[in-house]
Amino acid sequence: MDIPCSLQERKILEKIALAAQELKVPAYLIGGFVRDKLLGRRTKDMDIVCVGDGIALAHKLAASLGDHVPVSFFKTYGTAQVKWNDLEMEFVGARKESYRQESRNPEVTEGSLQDDQNRRDFTINALAISLRDEDYGSLLDPFNGLADLDAKIIRTPLEPAQTFSDDPLRMMRAIRFASQLQFTIVPEAFQAIQENAERIRIITQERITDEFNKIMLSPKPSVGLDLLYKSGLLKIIFPQMIDLVGVEMYEGKGHKDNFYHTLQVVDNIAQHTKDLWLRWAALLHDIGKPATKKFEPGHGWTFHGHDAVGGKMVTRIFSRFKLPMGDKMKLVKKLVELHLRPISLTKENITDSAIRRLLFDAGDDIDGLMLLCEADITSKNKVKVKRYLENFELVRARMKEVEETDRIRNWQPPITGEIIMETFALTPGRVVGDLKTAIREAILDGEIPNTYEAAYAYMLEKAKSYNLTPVK
Numbered sequence: 001m002d003i004p005c006s007l008q009e010r011k012i013l014e015k016i017a018l019a020a021q022e023l024k025v026p027a028y029l030i031g032g033f034v035r036d037k038l039l040g041r042r043t044k045d046m047d048i049v050c051v052g053d054g055i056a057l058a059h060k061l062a063a064s065l066g067d068h069v070p071v072s073f074f075k076t077y078g079t080a081q082v083k084w085n086d087l088e089m090e091f092v093g094a095r096k097e098s099y100r101q102e103s104r105n106p107e108v109t110e111g112s113l114q115d116d117q118n119r120r121d122f123t124i125n126a127l128a129i130s131l132r133d134e135d136y137g138s139l140l141d142p143f144n145g146l147a148d149l150d151a152k153i154i155r156t157p158l159e160p161a162q163t164f165s166d167d168p169l170r171m172m173r174a175i176r177f178a179s180q181l182q183f184t185i186v187p188e189a190f191q192a193i194q195e196n197a198e199r200i201r202i203i204t205q206e207r208i209t210d211e212f213n214k215i216m217l218s219p220k221p222s223v224g225l226d227l228l229y230k231s232g233l234l235k236i237i238f239p240q241m242i243d244l245v246g247v248e249m250y251e252g253k254g255h256k257d258n259f260y261h262t263l264q265v266v267d268n269i270a271q272h273t274k275d276l277w278l279r280w281a282a283l284l285h286d287i288g289k290p291a292t293k294k295f296e297p298g299h300g301w302t303f304h305g306h307d308a309v310g311g312k313m314v315t316r317i318f319s320r321f322k323l324p325m326g327d328k329m330k331l332v333k334k335l336v337e338l339h340l341r342p343i344s345l346t347k348e349n350i351t352d353s354a355i356r357r358l359l360f361d362a363g364d365d366i367d368g369l370m371l372l373c374e375a376d377i378t379s380k381n382k383v384k385v386k387r388y389l390e391n392f393e394l395v396r397a398r399m400k401e402v403e404e405t406d407r408i409r410n411w412q413p414p415i416t417g418e419i420i421m422e423t424f425a426l427t428p429g430r431v432v433g434d435l436k437t438a439i440r441e442a443i444l445d446g447e448i449p450n451t452y453e454a455a456y457a458y459m460l461e462k463a464k465s466y467n468l469t470p471v472k
C-alpha cells in the first residue's frame, strides 16, 4: 500500500479486496481518502469504485464484517454506504458521465476505471489505489496527481472548461481546496472559472453554502474569499460583499478598502478560533458600511449606524445562504451590532456603568465579541495597534472586576414583572414593563445597588409617579 493507513484501515481494505475478488470485480480506493492520506491529513471517508455493481460489493463486504452491519443504498444512483466503527465507506460502480448544458444531472453509463478518473474534478482527487489481487496497493495515477500534490497545484484531468461546465460546483471546490490546502489553481483552470462563473447559478444554495463554509473554516479564509472575488463567483453568490470593495476619494480624502479590511479581520479571528460563527461575524461586521457611507465636509468619510444596519442585514444574508436562523444567526447579529462598543469604551473614561451595560448586552457572547474587536484592528501603524490592544486589555480587566462584584452577565434584575404585578395588583401591561425597565436601568447605571432591597425601594418610589400604591 502506497499510503499510510492505520491497522483498522488496512484490515477493512483487505476485506473489501477479498469481497471484490469473490465477486470478480476490479475495485479501487479513490478520491479524497487517497489525497488526504498522502497529505497526512485526517480522513475517515473512503470512496471505493469498482468496475461492476457497487451496491453488490457493499453488501458482500457488510456480510463479511458480521451479521449486523447495515448497508444504505440508492438504487437510482448505484451508490451504497457501509459504516463500520468510525469509518464510512462509499461504493459506486465506475462511471462514464456526460452532462447536459441546462442541468447538472448527468447521463451516466458504466465505464472503466480510466473513464471514472476522467470524470473526476481534479488530478489530486483522481488518484486511485488498486485493491485487485495482481497489483494490490499500487497507485494508479494517469494524470500525475501525485506530482501536483507535491507541487501544491489544482488542475483538472480534462480540459478545465469541460470539467467545470459538467459540474459548476467544482469551481467553488477548486477555490475551497486552494484555501484549505494552500494550493494554487493553475492559470488555465482559473481562467475557465472566470469564464464559467455564471454557471454557478444552477447549483443549489445548500451545496454552495457548504463549500463557502469550508472556505470560512480554512486556515486563512482570505485566500478563498479573494479567489471567489477575482473569479467573479462572489458577485453572483454574495453581492453584498462586492459593495465593500474599493476606495472612494473626495476632497483628497479616501477611506479604507472595506473588502480587504474585512478579509484581514476574518484571517485575524481565524488565528484565534475555529468557530464558524465567530468567523461569519468577522465577515459581516462591516457589511452595513456601504449603505451608511457619507462624506462629511471638514470631517471626512463616516459610516454612522453601520453596526445597526449591518445587524439587520445579517438576517437577510443568513436566509439567502440558508444558514441556521436560530441561535447562530442571533449570535452573529448581536456581534455585528455590538462590534463598536468595546472600542468606544477605550476612547473615554471607562465607567462601571458602561462596562456593566456591555456585559449585560453581550451576555455569554462577550468573549467572542472581544475576539472580534481585537481582530478588527488592522492598522499598519504598530504604535496604534499596541495602544488599541493595551486598551482592550484594560477593558478586559475592568470587565473582570465588574463581573466579580456584580455578576451582570446573563443577569436578570432582582425585581421581576410578577413581583411588580403582585405588589400593585396590576395585570400585564405597559406600566409593568416601564417599571421593570426603570429598575434595570437604575442598576446598570449604578444609581442603586444590585440587590433586592434596593430595587424594591426604588420600585416603590418610582411607582408614585404612576399613582400606584402597594396592596400588601
Ligand code: CTP
Binding pocket: 030, 031, 032, 033, 045, 047, 119, 120, 121, 122, 125, 126, 167, 169, 170, 173
Ligand atoms: N468529485 C468530483 N466532483 C464533485 C465532487 C466530488 O469529481 N463535484 C469526486 C472527487 O474525486 C472527490 C470524490 O468525488 O475526491 C469524493 O467527493 P467528496 O467526498 O465530496 O469530496 P472529497 O474530495 O473527499 O473532499 P472533502 O471530503 O474535503 O469534501
